[in-house]
Amino acid sequence: MSTDTNKRDYRLTGPESKIALEKGLVAAEWYISLVPRKRLKELMKRRNGPAIRDTILWFCALAGTGFLACWTWGTWWAIPAFALYGIVYSSPADSRWHECGHGTAFKTPWMNEVVYQIASFMSLRPATPWRWSHTRHHTDTIIVGRDPEIVAPRPPVWRIILMDFFRLYGGPKDIRRMIMHCFGKLDEEEREYIPRSEFSKACWESRVYVLLFIGIISWCIVTKSFLPAMLIGLPSFYGAFLVLVFGMTQHLGLNEDVLDHRLNTRTIYMNPIFRFLYWNMNYHIEHHMFPMIPYHALPALHEEMKDDCPPPCRSLWSAIKEVVTALVRQGKDPTYTIERTLPATARPYGFGNDDKTTGGVTYAGS
Amino acid sequence: MPDLEGWIETCAVDDIDEEDVIRFDYGDRTFALYRTEDSEYYATDGYCTHEKFHLADGLVMGNTIECPKHNGRFDYTTGEAKRAPVCVRLQTYPVKIQAGKLFVKIG
């Protein structure tokens, strides 16, 4: 397969979608590490305790940093205070949205759903469209033309990456879609992965979100202050920094169009604070290979699988350095892919196609 | 071969752990066989109705089977779809136990 230019078409509605299908990359069978069923069953076990504890901690941290932010409002101290509040608001909202979307955080289904809805609003990810987008991401992880959650194309568009440190690209896109939903319309890409039966739910959710935003704006007008919006709504933007940093480390720089998560996903060792904010999604190969394992059991799953996986990055900083270096190189050579050697104990990579460097993709000029 | 009424022998009842599921292939068909905590037995189609993944790799919780791929859920006693992305119900099959063996009526 070759494309006409150096750039591939990452749209779900473009020609790459059909090509992926022809190459057998759509809803394909993926490599899975061997973990005994008995052990998997132990790890899959659902519990309410860890997620209730972490949710209480999160809301307490929000209340504390929110109080600090309000208290410093009108002074220069408000800048670091709101920066902290924004991170405590946005990063856990994103990871709770994610884990509760899988339904694995809590044992009790309604608890997953309640936190999912709250976190979806806080992270500005409309609940139903993003549930289906993420389902597709798990079916066709980093398959070009199929996965709607590829953070950056090859070559990367730095303007979009830089804008998204404050959610200035993804945020307005979601708001535009929400407004469309209010009028009963879904955009072309969304129609690719959301089933018809869910359209009206998506539309009603967006109407509720928009009403909530109107409420916040009205509150600002009545109080003649930005403060309400700085506490609810705007943190999805000004607090998004760490969400993007975490998100960039998940797959960027690694292979596209392969059927083995060890080739396109990155596991990173992180400190306990980051792991709390991110709900252990630093164990990302593990999560993709076994999405039914709850976040609190991922470190134990990592121990079971690590001999079958490439060595994890030693820290968030080393992962980011690796990603940025790869993106810079992909700017000049879109075929550049980080290669990671498996330990001797691992089974070979399952590329799922013949070309072991670029996922079978030929770039013009390469 | 199914008998005249369409029953086929699948496995010994103890081949399935309590509150668990196993896969059973028959010709080009695949089934999931379940045992509850109270040692009641059920059978359904083996593939999830969302995409083609074996439910036998999933997690049994009470009367629910969670699919290993996207965490969709079914009530395996009735086949009812319980959680997105699963939207289509699962085909269930009658079972019976004879001489310690589990039989499923597939005809």
Ligand code: FES
């Ligand atoms: S394949 Fe079963 S939920 Fe998607």
